[in-house]
Amino acid sequence: MKKLLSAPALFAVAGVLLIVGVVLAFWYSPVDASSMGFSQKILYYHAPIAAAALVAYGVAFVAAIAYLRTQDLKWDRLGFVSVRIGLVFSVLVMITGMIWGKAAWGTWWAWEPRLTTFLLACFLYAAYWVLRSVVDEEQRRATYAAVFAIIAFIDVPITFFATRFLPEGLHPVVVGPGGGGMEGSMAVSFGICMIGMLVLMAAMIVRDLEIELIKDRVTDLKTSLGG
């Protein structure tokens, strides 16, 4: 079980799923019937990346609460790497979103609720990063980072709700109330890409966490050797 959840195994599973997903998306799923046409193919990566970013921030939120309760630095490391991976995915959401926006709406940037929320999430978690870099003492850094991670995660949905009060957005609602829904073969490809992307995110977090814990051990060993 432990071997199955190790970073290399997770990376392999993610790789296979994402390749299968993209092959299915292009050769099995039909071209979108709406005005978006071929450019809709980017949805198979764009939406799973967005979901992975949010899940990573969610992991950081849970890790922050766990840290504040236990004061165990392992949780701090988990929160830290989750935010880092979440940021990477958020930047990818913005890039894929902009490419899609250019193809579908003819503009690189639209002040549209979801895109704007992700932009703000990027700034929030960049601030988390800055906060960590200006506190020297280990426990205090972890505590402040945890408090901010909790506040930041709560802010994201409120921001999303508030952006509804900005002038009309352009984002298509695919799944959910008022959404167009997905044709069966599209849903299969989409589901595989979604799972693949989440596994990739998990693999990256596991790998980074292992690295951080090894770094901690090296520091401990150095200290115990009087270095």
Add this chain to the structure above:
Amino acid sequence: MSGWAQFKAIVRKDLIRELRTRDMLVSMILFVLLAMIIFHYAFTVKEGTDLTFFTGGMLWVTFIFAMLLGLNRSFAQEKDEHCLDGLLLCPVDRVTIFLAKTAGNLVFLLIIQAVAVPVFALFFIERNFIGDLLPFLVVLLLADLGICSLGTLLATISMNTRSRDLLLPILLLPLLVPVLIAATGATTLIFAEGAGFGSLGGRMLVLLGFDAVFFVAAWGTYDFAIGE
């Protein structure tokens, strides 16, 4: 000493200290008035430009920046004079400190607004909005509460870091975006067309939700933020 008495004592201490020197209030009021003049020149492109649809934005950007100044100042004093250490040594609940600091900051913000809003109305608003004062005051109070509670929590954190006052805007501004969106929209609609509670309900709900959620979150985490 009961919690309420402690709360009153801390608020009173902050108010007395400020009223003796008036450093913070004078600078904040001057800043707010200067910002209005700068906005006027920045946005007036030609003779008779209608600034009505900028009014909400101008007002809230000014208040939030003024509050950043005030928050930094209020905690810098606490830190430099070791007031906070003394306060932490007293048998006072950390939550009481949070509530008292938030209330103190709220009072300062309200004093500034009491000076700034009439001047702002004189400069920029042609419509008589006395009849719409009630919704305006509700929006004002709701937004202030969110700014002050979150601002107090984050100012406490940032003053204990190496970059101190440099850090606060980076932490606070992205978090305040929902407040800015809702308060700006509501204020502009009140100033421009006298919108009432009916059409502002959604925005007020955002502000109320923000206040409630972050008040609880700040309350719950302040113990960790203020440290031992």
